[in-house]
Amino acid sequence: MLLTLLSHQWKASSRSSVFQKSIALNIIIGLLILYFGAIFLVLGFASKKILLGLFPNENPVIVFNGGLIFYFLVDLFFRFLLQELPVLAVQPYLHLPVRKNKLIHFVLVKSLPSMFNLIFLLVFVPFLINAVMPAYGIGAGLAWLFAILCLTLSNNFLSLYFKRQLSNKPMLTLAFGVVVAGLMLLDYVGAFSLVTISKAVFGAVLSQPWLAVVPLFFVIGLYLLNYSFLKAHTYPEELAVHKTTQVEGKGIAFLSRFGELGKLIELELKLIWRHKRSKSLVTMSVFFLFYGLIFYRNQTYMDGFAVLIFVGIMLTGMPMFNYGQFVPSWQSGHFDAILTRRISPYQFYASKFWIFVPVATLAYLITLPYGFFGYKIILINTAAFLFNIGVNVFIIFFFSVYNTSRLDLSKGSAFNWQGVGASRFVMMLPMMLLPVLIYLPFKYMGVPYIGVAAIGLLGLIGFIFQKQLLQWSANWFLRHKYKLATGFRQA
Incomplete structure (x- = not known):
């Protein structure tokens, strides 16, 4: 029976349409395995x-x-x-x-x-x-x-x-x-x-x-x-056995108070919880919260600011970055259906914005104990948190229109390069470097804490003008929605 099942597994893999497409990637992975x-x-x-x-x-x-x-x-x-x-x-x-x-x-x-x-x-x-x-x-x-x-x-x-x-x-x-x-x-x-x-x-x-x-x-x-x-x-x-059930349920009572926006947030949360790839990204984000221990225990890094700003951005924003890098590819399987529904692009992005903000807030609160390593960690992480919810979230929305690759949500994220393109790496550059560039002039003027405050202030301004920025994101999406739909159909 064991040999029979192995034979069936091999035939299912080799006869799959994905098998031929992934030969080059498998060869590269094989070479990497041999190297390491x-x-x-x-x-x-x-x-x-x-x-x-x-x-x-x-x-x-x-x-x-x-x-x-x-x-x-x-x-x-x-x-x-x-x-x-x-x-x-x-x-x-x-x-x-x-x-x-x-x-x-x-x-x-x-x-x-x-x-x-x-x-x-x-x-x-x-x-x-x-x-x-x-x-x-x-x-x-x-x-x-x-x-x-x-x-x-x-x-x-x-x-x-x-x-x-x-x-x-x-x-x-x-x-x-x-x-x-x-x-x-x-x-x-x-x-x-x-x-x-x-x-x-x-x-x-x-x-x-x-x-x-x-x-x-x-x-x-x-x-x-x-x-x-x-x-x-x-x-x-x-x-990998799924019962066919009607997608209903009691829902989340708290979100029902927010009308259509609450329904979209609820559907997004269900998508995250019910699929392997989204859940694995959430798990990776949780473990990444221990990333600060690598830097905060090193006095060389603690004496400066630039590295701590970088770490603060990563700690308070990693859950948002991990999930946001695939917006709107998460909906690639039913993107055409979204375009036919009475869902405005503003609501579409607003629902994601109000998922990112609580998640970033929770990540920020979890990182507060790092303050035992030094009080300035709390100041820097606070500024980084504000920058993430006021600036970086809209950088994610800007680059989202270039995510034209379809995602298979049933697969995990480990060693899964599906949907990973150049736009993901380009997106990370302004998100990581912009706060450091804002800080550097104040560093050379001898007022580093003012530089940290400037990062937080810019983020706060962005959060205050969230409606205007969300409307801009929606208009940007409208200009590219047909390119996204075409990419999702061809993937």
Whole structure:
């Protein structure tokens, strides 16, 4: 049955109209995988020498073990961000004598040959041969590698489980993320040392190889957890089965007070929540809020302003940038229907504006704790927030008329270049550079805080004149709507 399902999957992919169009892109991705694979392989063979150079008085294996917990935490983060859920269209099998548990097992096993599950071998196997086996013996070395393999697979199934729970129990996923972030924070403030724990755990496997069996129970438990979740949902979304239902519902009572504008906002929110690509972009935006830790802990950056302004723009505007870069391509599947409805372009852009503003406000409020690193972070982020909702949002609307590529909302955003064009990169230039250019003259005059205030003031003026700017955006859209419609039909 496994071979039969694999055969069906391959035929479905190779016979798809998309397959021929994506050959060039797949070749490029393949070359990139080979390139980075070679880098990791060289890193694996050079790891012992690098560690001896950095820590000349310590055992390189012990130093390597000390970083493994951090490796698995980072691996889990990137899996959650980038790893696609394995899918299978089960409709063709429902009328056949195929047990549902076999289909579920196939979906779970299908996730194993993932890049995240294989790439670690390029580093760990060379290090095992060069450093671990000569020091601890073949048996202990293989047990150590087996333990790492089991923990890697545990990350695989743990990530898949929480990504599936994201649509059903988002608070559970959020709680898990808070726990992981809390562990990192406690290690940072010195409450305990993850390095010490990591050295003890993996050192114990080397001294007592039978302990390598313990991570195997983690893999089995997480596999069964995913299995029970999928089996409990007869037609889970992760298996790409969608029931045909009438698009109705109680709606959001709060938004109904705003008439047609509220209905458009409600429909936009439903679009975000019901489709894989939009949800994955939202998830990426949430994780990006930790971006400030890279810069705010560095005193060199804290002594200046330009970099902090750049970071402030990114932190308070990234959710808006991520979603706004594909306006109006989100509606590409039903764009002709929008043009035939009694929806004015002003309402169309106003609904998006009043989604962006609360989202940017929420991102700004979440970044306020960064103020513990320095009070000027709050001042800069406040100015950046005002600039985003008063200026950058209309830059997004200006470039939106050049987004003529159709989007497939059922696909995730990881390694998905559909709809990504030159206009996206050109759009980011004024959004990132304009606030810094506004600040620079005041810097050279010796009044940097006035420069920060000027950024915020320009954003505030733009927000005050939002109606006029929205009308201008609507007129700009009217000049290009037929070009957009043609592009969406041809894509």
